[in-house]
Amino acid sequence: MKKILFAVAAIAFTFASCGNKAQAPVEAAVDSTEVALEEANAAADEAVANLTELLGGQDVSKFQEALEAIKAKAAELVAKYPDAAKEYITKVQNFLKENADKVKAFVGDNAAVNAAVSALTAVSAEEVVSNFMSSVGDAASNAVEGAKDAVEGAVDNAKDAANKAVEDAKAATVDKANEAVKDAKEKAGAAVDDAAAATKKALGL
Numbered sequence: 001m002k003k004i005l006f007a008v009a010a011i012a013f014t015f016a017s018c019g020n021k022a023q024a025p026v027e028a029a030v031d032s033t034e035v036a037l038e039e040a041n042a043a044a045d046e047a048v049a050n051l052t053e054l055l056g057g058q059d060v061s062k063f064q065e066a067l068e069a070i071k072a073k074a075a076e077l078v079a080k081y082p083d084a085a086k087e088y089i090t091k092v093q094n095f096l097k098e099n100a101d102k103v104k105a106f107v108g109d110n111a112a113v114n115a116a117v118s119a120l121t122a123v124s125a126e127e128v129v130s131n132f133m134s135s136v137g138d139a140a141s142n143a144v145e146g147a148k149d150a151v152e153g154a155v156d157n158a159k160d161a162a163n164k165a166v167e168d169a170k171a172a173t174v175d176k177a178n179e180a181v182k183d184a185k186e187k188a189g190a191a192v193d194d195a196a197a198a199t200k201k202a203l204g205l
Contacts, residue, residue, distance in 0.1 A: 036081035043073055044091035051095060055102055060110050067116040078132040085132070089125040096121050 047070050054063045070092055077085035096103060096117060107113045120128065 033081065033083070036077070036084035037087055040077055040081070040084035040088040041091070043077075044088045047073070047088075047092055048095045051092075055099065055106050060107060060113055063106065064110070064113045064116060067113065067120065070120065071116070074128065075132050078129055082129050082133065085129050086125045089120070089128050093121050093125060 047066070050066050051063070054066055074085055074089050074092075077088055103117060107117065123131075
């Protein structure tokens with residue numbers, strides 16, 4: 001009876017351990033998502049505060065730099081946590097839309113800054129994230145294609161080098177053969193001349 005109780009206890013402990021191990025990754029994922037959302041909200045608050053301060057000044061170029069920094073931060077968040085990126089972009093969009101008149105008056109006819117503002121506000125946060133993800137995918141595809149081209153180019157170069165080496169070896173062999181034939185002819189000619197001289201000498205000529 002005791003053995004049966006021990007066996008049941010061991011099985012229960014095993015299942016409990018497995019359950020805890022299965023639950024741990026889920027809890028870790030939830031924690032990391034919460035941290036990402038907190039980071040996104042804090043970054044958005046900082047970005048909005050910076051834009052608010054810049055709107056009170058006169059330096060449009062700094063405003064443009066701030067918008068570019070926002071796009072860079074959004075791209076960074078998209079790569080790790082798309083949902084957190086949506087929160088970040090939504091907050092920035094809300095500020096730009098609520099202050100559209102101020103932004104327009106501040107920016108004026110600056111095409112580059114107007115384009116940056118439009119890129120962040122013309123579509124929904126989901127679409128902005130989707131566009132960023134597409135860009136990342138395209139960049140990855142281009143990198144893969146570039147690597148494949150580089151490998152293929154290296155293979156082609158190696159083949160060309162090998163072919164050239166073979167041709168050079170053939171040429172060198174032919175040249176040596178020609179030199180050997182020429183040398184043999186010269187030696188044969190010399191031997192004939194020596195024999196003729198010897199014959200003349202024997203005949204007293």
